[in-house]
Amino acid sequence: MATTPLARPHHLSFSTILHSLSQTPHRLRKRMFVTWSPDQEMNQVRQRSGADMKRKLEWYDLVALGVAGMLGAGVFVTTGRVAHKVSGPAVFISYIVAGVSALLSSMCYTEFSVEMPVAGGAFSYLRVTFGEFVGYFGGANILMEYVLSNAAVARTFTEYLSHAFGVDDPKSWRVQVDGLAQGYNALDFPAVALIILITLCLCHSTKESSIVNVVMTVFHVIFFGVVIVACFANGNPKNLIEPKGLAPFGARGVLDGAAIVYVSYIGYDSVSTMAEEIRNPSKSLPIGIAGSVLIVSALYCLMALALCSMIPYDEILDDASFSSAFKNMVGWRWMGNVVGVGASLGIVASLLVAMLGQARYLCVVGRARLVPFWLAKVHPSTGTPINATIFLGICTASIALFTDLEIVIEMISIGTLLVFYLVAGALIYRRYVKLGGSGGVSSPLPTLLFLLLLTSTSIGFSLSWKLNGGYWWGLAMFGTAAIAITGIFHRKVPCNRSTAEWSVPLMPWPAAASIFLSVFLMASLKKRSFLRFVLWSCFITLFYALYGVHSTFHAEEMEMERGASEGNHGEPSPPQQGKLEVQGP
Known part of the structure; x- marks a missing residue:
């Protein structure tokens, strides 16, 4: 695989820095939720390091x-x-x-x-x-x-x-x-x-x-x-x-x-x-x-x-x-x-x-x-x-x-549990939201609502457990709600077939359980x-x-x-x- 040339460093003067800072709100809106595709992550981004790591x-x-x-x-x-x-x-x-x-x-x-x-x-x-x-x-x-x-x-x-x-x-x-x-x-x-x-x-x-x-x-x-x-x-x-x-x-x-x-x-x-x-x-x-x-x-x-x-x-x-x-x-x-x-x-x-x-x-x-x-x-x-x-x-x-x-x-x-919580949520999102391709694009709202409700019930269960004396009615209510929400989501929202050669079985239950346990352990x-x-x-x-x-x-x-320059040379x-x-x- 050919290696993409490393980009030139961007030299900034003091006035340019001040201008950049004044553009912070605009750039935050533009950049915060921009994603790369897996193919770009594995190729274009990886090539920025110069040499490849040895397999x-x-x-x-x-x-x-x-x-x-x-x-x-x-x-x-x-x-x-x-x-x-x-x-x-x-x-x-x-x-x-x-x-x-x-x-x-x-x-x-x-x-x-x-x-x-x-x-x-x-x-x-x-x-x-x-x-x-x-x-x-x-x-x-x-x-x-x-x-x-x-x-x-x-x-x-x-x-x-x-x-x-x-x-x-x-x-x-x-x-x-x-x-x-x-x-x-x-x-x-x-x-x-x-x-x-x-x-x-x-x-x-x-x-x-x-x-x-x-x-x-x-x-x-x-x-x-x-x-x-x-x-x-x-x-x-x-x-x-x-x-x-x-x-x-x-x-x-x-x-x-x-x-x-x-x-x-x-x-x-x-x-x-x-x-x-x-x-x-x-x-x-x-x-x-x-x-x-x-x-x-x-x-x-x-x-x-x-x-x-x-x-x-x-x-x-x-x-x-x-x-x-x-x-x-x-x-x-x-x-x-x-x-x-x-x-x-x-x-x-x-x-x-x-x-x-x-x-x-x-x-x-x-x-x-x-x-x-x-x-x-x-x-x-x-x-x-x-x-x-x-x-x-x-x-x-x-x-x-x-x-x-x-x-x-x-x-x-706490940092590890937070990241594991986010990764489990990301897996549910990718499996239940169509992000494009031959299958089109589906609305992320049902999946985001499910993640919000699951997180909320997990927090409610954790706080009920954490409070001195324990609120057993809270444990029963929030625990039952978490199971019911996951069951309804599993039944009503279709799961996209994973393109990976290995995928988590019985979705969304394992990922939902990971979210629940991560929140519970963080609260402890x-x-x-x-x-x-x-x-x-x-x-x-x-x-x-x-x-x-x-x-x-x-x-x-x-x-x-660089892309425009290479395009002008027919590359x-x-x-x-x-x-x-x-x-x-």
Whole structure:
């Protein structure tokens, strides 16, 4: 395939900048809901990066990437804290609830990724469905979620590495600095060193990084099996019901725990961002995404059960909980060191995959000119998005250096749940609204009304559950309404046959259930998550209004100028952004 020449940079004088800002309302109206077609996303937009990413990955690479991306983050970062403070021994049920929601979301991701195998993941799926701003908003939120969760995982690495060397207090490996605010004054240099090493590895090659990951993942799964057997061998079933029963914090604690441990499933969507580097996307992506979610869900539940059977939930430590549990067992202190080694390697594999995915998200956002274009550069020899990898590595290292793990954990999950909610809604929209072609165009109003009513009933159900004391009449009313609305929509509105080689069965039920669970779990999060979300949303919206919309507008002008120039020389003009369909509502 011939590579489209990169557009010339658009140099702006001060007067031009002022003129552009004065045109902001007009450009927002013109650009916010403009969509690209899947074909343009896979060809014209992808070619803006210059060199193509190299297609070297197979289905087993994807399963290993998905498993590695989730395992380290889930068990070692959240299990001990949630068991001790939120869910008790029923933390394994929290993992089941979160896993069901992740599996439903993964089905939506799979259909999109098979139909449109590009590195942009949710950003690309939302942009071709709801338009530029929604895609940008979702992509920016998932990027922030990646950076925060990777910083949390890196700080957990320091805790387990200290246990691997027989140091019981991980804080001794951090440098306390007077004068900084509490929670930001423990500098974690081992976490920063790890992020720098992984960033350099990812800049070199995706395939070599994948080979390292496959080896580490095989070791990691074997290690998990050893830990599970050792925990159950030293465990006592009575610990699951003592001192206060299986669910000492009640059903509310189980579901609140599910919202927190949902961060454990950040990683499977990284598989979809590898779509441009897969040899056979239509076969490999469904296996890679769904397979990794199922494998990891089973391991999470077994690990959570094993930990809570070995030690009463109220004695589980928040920091390096698995290593600490073994060190408190007579004759098994050595196993605490072994767990520290295995957990450290698992965390390295998890970070490798997550940082692999986040760079590809940012690369595709850069292709769309919504952030500076140099972030979209793909190195011609390594075939990796080198600038995006380095930039996000610096951001992740900065947060990991200063921010306490407890603070980071409270701020994550909301962005992931929001994006999964949007992707499920986008799938329903694409399956029930005809966007053109031989079948003509159908009105989007019935589908938009359904999404609005489903979201409203989901919020009503969630608030009824969230309020102290619980409004059971609200749960019954809103739950029944959500089921009835979905049933009526399924019966009255015809579903378009998916053109993808793999599609979600029984539509719209799986996508509707994904929307319902995403809203419900978001409502269970802490206040700090919503505060972070509001501040970040304000920032990225302002950035879009002051930079993104103008950058894409000027990029459109350059595309049209180049197309006209090539047309004058008798050459075919590439697809032009100015001719895009406005498929949004």
